[in-house]
Each structure stands twice: as structure tokens, then as C-alpha cells.
Amino acid sequence: MNMLVMFGICLAIYILVLLAIGWYYSKKQKSVVDFWLAGRKIGYIPIGFSAAASWITGGGILAVTASYLLGGLGSIWTFAAPNVIALFVIGLLVSKIKSLPAITQPELLEQRYAGSIRLPVAIIVAIVMMLFAAADVSGLMLIFNVFFGLDPIYAAILIVVAVSAYVLLGGLSAVVWTDVIQYLLLATVTIFLTIAVLFTASDLSALSVGDFISSSQSGTGWWNPFSIGLPLVIIFCVAIIPGWISEHDQWQKVWAAKDEKNARNGFFFGSLLIFIIFGICCCLLGLGLRYLFPEVSNMGDAEIALLSYSLNNFSGILIVMIALGLTAAAMSCMDTFATSGGSTISRDIYQRYIKPDATMKELKVINRIAVLIIIFGATAIAFTSINIIEYIHIATYIASAAYFFPLMVGLYWKRATKEGAIASLVVGGVCQIGMVLIDMYMGTNAAGVYYLETLSPILTCHGVIVSMALSAAAIIIVSLMTKKSSVYNLAPFFEDEAKTLETDEVSHVDTLSSEYGGYKDVLQAEVNGEREHLQLDLKASTPLNWDRFIDELRAKNTAWFTSSGSNAVYRLTHADLLSCPMISRGNNEQEVWISAEPRIENTGTAQIEIYLAYKEIMETLQSMGILTDFIKPEEKKAI
Structure with missing residues (x-):
């Protein structure tokens, strides 16, 4: 059977598996938070796999291996080491990041500073995500061209169709769980190639594998991790690590974790998984290929050395499996960048500035369009002449500086x-x-x-x-x-500022009343790690003028605060903003959703605060001539 046909069949089966995952999670989504942040339910193992997979591209494996081939162990500082360090540092910052009440970084910055900072940051994040994704498309073009002689346009079409399909279905949940599969596949292929290259090189050098690793390139400085000089090591670390620590897609995974412990352990685990591929496998691949291809002296030839070795040493079925593993690596990064970039366009640009009263159903449609914008933008950029690593470096430098x-x-x-x-x-x-x-x-x-x-x-x-x-x-x-x-902007980030806003209303509520009992019967509650997600859904008798409703609510009740536009309105009464009731649009123009994510030990207080929020919302709508009623949990459908 023709290799290309065989690859097409295997890829089709693989994509069907990913689509099945996307379809499964699409049926479980009841809010856009489910779509953007996987319902904040992800454990440390999938977080770790996804954090690692989203930074290991197919082209990245080729480029990092090429860097080792040309520059020896000293080249670890140009890409591999900053990857490992950045994920580890994010793990150290989890307690701060996880407590922040945001879905995207541009939204977070507006909460912190107010003003007009959200739009330019959203645009920069979208561009950075496109540049990162362009590296994946570029790498896939190279793989397809060397293995199958295909024109680059076919690689572009493949990744656009495949990634769009399952990301549009399942959102971040699909991304995380497909990343687990993709990491396992790319790791299997990379480890197999590492073993094969080392055995080939050791056979030709008449040495055992162990002796080849320990003695090859000795005396040449290849094994010196500081061969590029300490100043350059510092420059690369300062230039790259800040941009990756603040990378939008990884913060979303912190917010998606079920609790701080799972987020922290997930990122520590992810840094180990990246080290296995970029720090060990790619290093040993570069060592072996340096012996097998001594004539290679430039990055372009070095990037295809691993592909050339595979073509010359393996059967068709093995080449197909290698191509599938490298394609999986490209897709695992592309889906993450598309989802993260798409969320900034839909939430931080469309909902914030174009249609603040967009319903959840509308936002999901816009988010799908935004994902396609990122994917098509990345594909267009990939046809420029920039090399794979350069795409990633340029994006990182812009993030670090901006x-x-x-x-x-x-x-x-x-x-x-x-x-x-x-x-x-x-x-x-x-x-x-x-x-x-x-x-x-x-x-x-x-x-x-x-x-x-x-x-x-x-x-x-x-x-x-x-x-x-x-x-x-x-x-x-x-x-x-x-x-x-303002204290209202500082309160979500600094506890001492938040304490100045604390009030004691809870003790005055009669929790034994029939009205409170009826409210408790329809309040939805679900434990996620150390926090419990509480949600109460209301339906107005007529479609709402959202901006007028928010203005009147705030005029009647000073506790209500809009830090980042009328799409996210908090009842700010104590230090933990995640625990404070927040209201947002529902599935349609008549629905209002009230939610909070208190720590489990504070659930009782949060339930009363949601009740108070409900009472204030109901009274405001009544003054506008609008009646409200509860939406029972069984009546709510997936969006």
C-alpha cells in the first residue's frame, strides 16, 4: 500500500478518536466557562500532560534536535531549559494565579487596572497565539514534504480541518484530554527514534550504546552546557522565561484545574514530561545525528536530518507511525493556541467591546469563529520564510516585552x-x-x-x-x-484592600424561612477540589435590556461592582472574589445566571450571599416591570 494512503487511513482513524472526545465534551457543557475552562474540573495528570504537550510541537522536536546537533548541550538554553523552568515556575505561582477571578489574562488586567488596557492586550495575545501556532503548521509542512513529497498547502489544509473539528466541538476539555493522547503518541515515537538513532550510531562507531554516549564528542565541548557562554545563557533565560511564565494558554490550564494542589502538581509533572522529550530525547538524538550526518552545518539541513534518517532506515509502516506521532505533536500545540487565542477574541474583544449583552449561546458561536480566525491566521503566517524556532522566539519576545x-x-x-x-x-x-x-x-x-x-x-x-x-x-x-x-480594583488581588469592603449581612438572613428553602431547592452545587461551584439560574418574563438592568442594579445596591465591563458583575463584599456572587448572561436574553466558587468551608456563607444577590436582582427587575422565576436544574440544557 502507498505510504501516503496508509498515513491517510491512520490519520483518519486518529482524528475520529479526537472528534469522539470533542463530541463527548460538547454534550457536557452547560456554560461558556465549561467551554473555556473545562468546568474547572481537571486533575493534575491531564493538566501535566496538556501543559507539556501544548509546548512540544512536531516542528519543535525537529528544531530542538537540530540545535543540539549543531551547538551541542549548550543549545539547551535557547529553547529546552526555558521550557522546563517556565512550567516549574508557573507551578510555584499557582496559589496566586488560581485565586484570581478571570477567564482570560486581558480580563484579569482590566480587573486590576480598569481603563482601556484590555483591548491592546487581547490583540497582542491573539497575535502571539497565532505565531506559536504558525510554528506547528510550519513544522507539519516540513514533515509532509520530506516524508510524502506533498506541497505545503496540503499540510495546512490538514491541520486546519482536523484541529478545527475537535476544538470547535469540545473546547478546553477536548483540548486537555486529546493532549494526553497526543503526548503519549509523540513520546512513544520520540523515544523509539532516540533508541534507533543511538543504536545505529553506536554500530557504525563500533561502540556500545553506553560507550557511544559517554565518549562521543568528548574533547569537542559538545557536552558543555555553558559552551555558549554565561552572558548568553542569562540573556536567553531573561528573554524567554518571562514570556512563557506569563503565557495565556498555560494560565488557562491553572484556572481549569480543580484546585491549587492539582494545578501545582500538574505543572511540576508537566515540566518533567517536557524535560524527558526536549532535555533527554532530543539531546541524545542530536548526539547520534551529529555522528551520522557530520556534513550538516546549517539549521535548514539540521532540521530535516531526523526525517532523512527515518526515510533511509525504516519501512513504510514505521515511517507512517513516525509521521503520525509528529503530526500529533503539531496538533497538540495548535489546538491549545487556537483555544486560548479564540477566547481572547470572543470574550475580550467581542463580548467586552462589541456586544456586552451577548448570551452564552451567542458567545459559543463567536468563540468557534474566533478559533477559526486563529487557525487561519497561523496558517497564513506559516507561509513566510521564518524558521520554526524563530516563530516561537518572536512570539515569546513580544510577550516578554509587552x-x-x-x-x-x-x-x-x-x-x-x-x-x-x-x-x-x-x-x-x-x-x-x-x-x-x-x-x-x-x-x-x-x-x-x-x-x-x-x-x-x-x-x-x-x-x-x-x-x-x-x-x-x-x-x-x-x-x-x-x-x-481604586480599592475596587485592588481588592481582588490584595487581601488587606479587600478587607475594607467586608460587610456582615449573612447573620440577618432567616435560613429557616420557606422562601429561603425554595431557593435552596433550585440552587445547583458541585464540588471542584477545595472549592464548590454554586449556580442559580433565573428567567425574566421578557427579554432584558442588559445595560439598563446592570445600571439600575448598581444604583440601588452599592455592593455590585463591574471591574471589566457589564458582562461580569460581582457583588463585592469580602476578600475572596471567587467566592463573591457574579452575574452573567444565560443561554438567551431572558436568562440571568448567578454563580460563586467559595472554598468548601465557606459554602454556607456563599449560599446566603447568592440568596441576597437573587433578592436584589429580583427587586431591581420588579422596579423595571419585569418578573423573574427560577430555572430548575433539570430544565437547563447544554449550550
Whole structure:
């Protein structure tokens, strides 16, 4: 059977499995939070697999292996080590990230600073996700061309159709669980290739595998992890790790975890899984291929060395399996970036600025369109001449320079202001994008060094160190020159500020009354780790003018607070914003959903606070001439 036909059959079966997973989770979704954050129910094992798989692309495996082949162990700092370190650091930051009441990072930044920062951050995140996804498409094009002689357009069509199908069905739940399958497949293929290459190289060198590993390239500096020099090690770490620590798709996985423990252990596990592939397998592959292809001296040839070895040494069925594993790696990253980028377009741009009163059903449709925008945008970018690693580096540098400091400084320094954050975003982002464009326009010299680096070593990595320094200076200086943020913006992030808003209303509610008992009968409750998700669904007698409703609710009750547009309205009465009642649009224009996620030990208090929120909403709607009734759990359908 023709290899291409065999691959097509295997890929079709594989995609059907992924589609089945997507279909299964589409039937379980009852809110857009289920679509965006998998209902906050994911355990540490799938979190770890997904966190790792979403950073291991098919092209990335080829490019990292090529870096080891050309530069030895010292090249670990250009990609592999920052991957491992960044995931581990995210695990250390879980307790702070997990407690934040947001679905996306642009929404989080608006909650922290208010003002107009959400839109530019959303645009930057969408662009960064497209660039990351473009690396996957580019790698798949290379794999298809070498193995099957296919034109790049066919690789593009494949990934667009396949990834779109199962991501559009199941959202983040489908992404996480398909990532588990994809990691296992890509890891199996990578480990198999590592063993095969090492045995081939050791046979040709007349050494045992152990002796080949221990003695090969000895005396050449290949095994020196600091062969690129300590200054470059520091530059790469400073340039790359901040961008990956603040990467939007990984924060979404923290928010999707069922609790802090699962999120933390998941990211520690994920850093180990990445190290196995990028730190061990790719290193040993580079070592073996360096012996088998001593004539290779440039990145382009090095990237296809592993594919050339496979073609020359394996049967058709093995090549098909290798191609399937590398394709799975590409898809595992593409789906994550598409989902994360899509969520910023649908929630942070469409819902926030175009239609704040969009219903949950409308948002799911828009989210699907947004996912397609990211996928098609990435595919278009992939037809440029930039190499695989460069796509990832450029995206990372922009993230590091543009929104790392507004995000991280805002979480830990209460004096940071919206003016400082915007200045940091603009100065860092514009500077970095400008320097990338200069390097792309001027190109490289005969040694493959970009123009800016030839001017000064500090401008290595497209000058991102300079951009980051300017971004950091901007947020500090401008913040100190401007007025402190409102207590309402600081409260979700700093407990001492939140305590100034605390009130004692709970003790005045008669929980033995028939009215309260009727409310408790329809209140939905589901335990997720250390928190319990509470939800009460109301239906108005007529379609709501959402903006008018929110304005009147806030006018009548000062506890209600909109930190990031009228699509997310909190009843802010104590320090833990996740525990505070929040209202949002339901499936249609008549539905209002009230939800809260208190810690289990505080569930009783949160139930009373939702009851108080319900009473205030009902009274506000009655003043508008609108009646309300409960939607019973059995009446609610998946969106």
C-alpha cells in the first residue's frame, strides 16, 4: 500500500478518536466557562500532560534536535531549559494565579487596572497565539514534504480541518484530554527514534550504546552546557522565561484545574514530561545525528536530518507511525493556541467591546469563529520564510516585552497603576515589534547572525532585553507619578484592600424561612477540589435590556461592582472574589445566571450571599416591570 494512503487511513482513524472526545465534551457543557475552562474540573495528570504537550510541537522536536546537533548541550538554553523552568515556575505561582477571578489574562488586567488596557492586550495575545501556532503548521509542512513529497498547502489544509473539528466541538476539555493522547503518541515515537538513532550510531562507531554516549564528542565541548557562554545563557533565560511564565494558554490550564494542589502538581509533572522529550530525547538524538550526518552545518539541513534518517532506515509502516506521532505533536500545540487565542477574541474583544449583552449561546458561536480566525491566521503566517524556532522566539519576545510586567507587577505591587501598565505595554510592545521588524528587514550576515546582534551583544534575541528594561522602567516611573488604583480594583488581588469592603449581612438572613428553602431547592452545587461551584439560574418574563438592568442594579445596591465591563458583575463584599456572587448572561436574553466558587468551608456563607444577590436582582427587575422565576436544574440544557 502507498505510504501516503496508509498515513491517510491512520490519520483518519486518529482524528475520529479526537472528534469522539470533542463530541463527548460538547454534550457536557452547560456554560461558556465549561467551554473555556473545562468546568474547572481537571486533575493534575491531564493538566501535566496538556501543559507539556501544548509546548512540544512536531516542528519543535525537529528544531530542538537540530540545535543540539549543531551547538551541542549548550543549545539547551535557547529553547529546552526555558521550557522546563517556565512550567516549574508557573507551578510555584499557582496559589496566586488560581485565586484570581478571570477567564482570560486581558480580563484579569482590566480587573486590576480598569481603563482601556484590555483591548491592546487581547490583540497582542491573539497575535502571539497565532505565531506559536504558525510554528506547528510550519513544522507539519516540513514533515509532509520530506516524508510524502506533498506541497505545503496540503499540510495546512490538514491541520486546519482536523484541529478545527475537535476544538470547535469540545473546547478546553477536548483540548486537555486529546493532549494526553497526543503526548503519549509523540513520546512513544520520540523515544523509539532516540533508541534507533543511538543504536545505529553506536554500530557504525563500533561502540556500545553506553560507550557511544559517554565518549562521543568528548574533547569537542559538545557536552558543555555553558559552551555558549554565561552572558548568553542569562540573556536567553531573561528573554524567554518571562514570556512563557506569563503565557495565556498555560494560565488557562491553572484556572481549569480543580484546585491549587492539582494545578501545582500538574505543572511540576508537566515540566518533567517536557524535560524527558526536549532535555533527554532530543539531546541524545542530536548526539547520534551529529555522528551520522557530520556534513550538516546549517539549521535548514539540521532540521530535516531526523526525517532523512527515518526515510533511509525504516519501512513504510514505521515511517507512517513516525509521521503520525509528529503530526500529533503539531496538533497538540495548535489546538491549545487556537483555544486560548479564540477566547481572547470572543470574550475580550467581542463580548467586552462589541456586544456586552451577548448570551452564552451567542458567545459559543463567536468563540468557534474566533478559533477559526486563529487557525487561519497561523496558517497564513506559516507561509513566510521564518524558521520554526524563530516563530516561537518572536512570539515569546513580544510577550516578554509587552505584557509580562503589567501582568506580574500588577499581581504583587499594589502601587502599579493603569497609566503605568499602559505605558509599559506600549513602550515594551512597540519597541520589541520594531526591533523584530528591523531584524527581519535587514536579515542575517554570512554567519547567520541578525543585524541588531552585530551592533551589540545586548541586542541579541532581537533586542528583547532592551525592550523589557524599557517596559519595566515605564511601569515603575509612570505608576509612581500617577494616582493609586481604586480599592475596587485592588481588592481582588490584595487581601488587606479587600478587607475594607467586608460587610456582615449573612447573620440577618432567616435560613429557616420557606422562601429561603425554595431557593435552596433550585440552587445547583458541585464540588471542584477545595472549592464548590454554586449556580442559580433565573428567567425574566421578557427579554432584558442588559445595560439598563446592570445600571439600575448598581444604583440601588452599592455592593455590585463591574471591574471589566457589564458582562461580569460581582457583588463585592469580602476578600475572596471567587467566592463573591457574579452575574452573567444565560443561554438567551431572558436568562440571568448567578454563580460563586467559595472554598468548601465557606459554602454556607456563599449560599446566603447568592440568596441576597437573587433578592436584589429580583427587586431591581420588579422596579423595571419585569418578573423573574427560577430555572430548575433539570430544565437547563447544554449550550
